[in-house]
Amino acid sequence: MAKAFGNALRPALRKRGMLTDKPNPKLPVLHVVFISNNHLLLASSTENDRSPWPMGIPRLKQDSRAPSRSAMKLDEALHSLMTPAERMELLAQGMQAADLGAAPGGWSWVLAKQGIQVSAIDNGPISADALATGLIEHIRADGFHWQPPRTLDWMVCDMVETPSKVARRMAQWFAEGWCRQAIFNLKLPMKKRWEETALCLALFEKHSGKPMLIRAKQLYHDREEITVFARPLR
Ligand SMILES: C[S@@+](CC[C@H](N)C(=O)[O-])C[C@H]1O[C@@H](n2cnc3c(N)ncnc32)[C@H](O)[C@@H]1O
Structure with a gap:
């Protein structure tokens, strides 16, 4: 649901000139956090007070040669x-x-x-x-x-x-x-x-x-x- 919401929100914000086409790390970022299906929190962050990755999760490639998932x-x-x-x-x-x-x-x-x-x-x-x-x-x-x-x-x-x-x-x-x-x-x-x-x-x-x-x-x-x-x- 959150993913679908994000996919609908992005073009709507762009249409109003509130979102750049490409991410620009220098600009504030809008965060939309669903705490239930009908309750969400909005927040904005600046470059130095946020994780550089969406959801705070670094996208690391799993190397097939690694001896373990650890x-x-x-x-x-x-x-x-x-x-x-x-x-x-x-x-x-x-x-x-x-x-x-x-x-x-x-x-x-x-x-x-x-x-x-x-x-x-x-x-x-x-x-x-x-x-x-x-x-x-x-x-x-x-x-x-x-x-x-x-x-x-x-x-x-x-x-x-x-x-x-x-x-x-x-x-x-x-x-x-x-x-x-x-x-x-x-x-x-x-x-x-x-x-x-x-x-x-x-x-x-x-x-x-x-x-x-x-x-x-x-x-x-x-x-x-x-x-x-x-x-x-x-
Ligand atoms: C979760 S596994 C480690 C996985 C490892 N980090 C990897 O990336 O492949 C935990 C390991 O701790 C070891 N271990 C537990 N107690 C130990 C001890 N007292 N001394 C040495 N190894 C111990 C076990 O034999 C086991 O191989």
């Missing part, structure tokens, strides 16, 4: 939780990363595509396609015990575990200075998801041992989970 989550996180300038600065060839709970290797593969060397930590198997990048080393170990021999540029984590346990371990990585930035998932319980989210993010911040920049979002490709981007504040 790869889309990290891809989306890199686009949704980081600015283009941050991506330029923080994703560079030759960087080093750890991927905790890596199997079958989707997240490692996304990092390897950026030229980043990855230690893939998981007792499960990593796909041949991921290993074929030549940038992924599979280490069979427990992601809650393994620690890197030196400070890494990145740590990413998709381990299925209670969110508070993950949040504490992620904080330890920053407290110990094992990584410069991280993206991790917190798998939420069926009930009281917001309460659990608030609790885990507070726990993470408290135990990181330094002021942190934290951005968290339930991504389009996330299910009962949120994805967090974190790094120490400069």
Whole structure:
């Protein structure tokens, strides 16, 4: 219904000279939000206070060579939780990363595509396609015990575990200075998801041992989970 409404509204607005033929990012955007069949909200946004994508969803192409559908989550996180300038600065060839709970290797593969060397930590198997990048080393170990021999540029984590346990371990990585930035998932319980989210993010911040920049979002490709981007504040 919303789609059909949009298709009818666009030409009507253009006829009245209220909508350009092509999107112009410099101009305000009109948002029409249906909260029921007969109740809608109108809003306008400017360039710096809106998502650059319709419905806030980046249109990412699924790469058929990706070892898992989870790869889309990290891809989306890199686009949704980081600015283009941050991506330029923080994703560079030759960087080093750890991927905790890596199997079958989707997240490692996304990092390897950026030229980043990855230690893939998981007792499960990593796909041949991921290993074929030549940038992924599979280490069979427990992601809650393994620690890197030196400070890494990145740590990413998709381990299925209670969110508070993950949040504490992620904080330890920053407290110990094992990584410069991280993206991790917190798998939420069926009930009281917001309460659990608030609790885990507070726990993470408290135990990181330094002021942190934290951005968290339930991504389009996330299910009962949120994805967090974190790094120490400069
Ligand atoms: C959702 S899957 C990860 C998918 C992966 N991100 C990808 O893109 O292919 C979760 C993984 O976490 C791993 N895992 C769970 N607990 C772990 C632990 N304590 N140490 C290492 N890996 C663990 C599981 O073996 C599983 O492979």
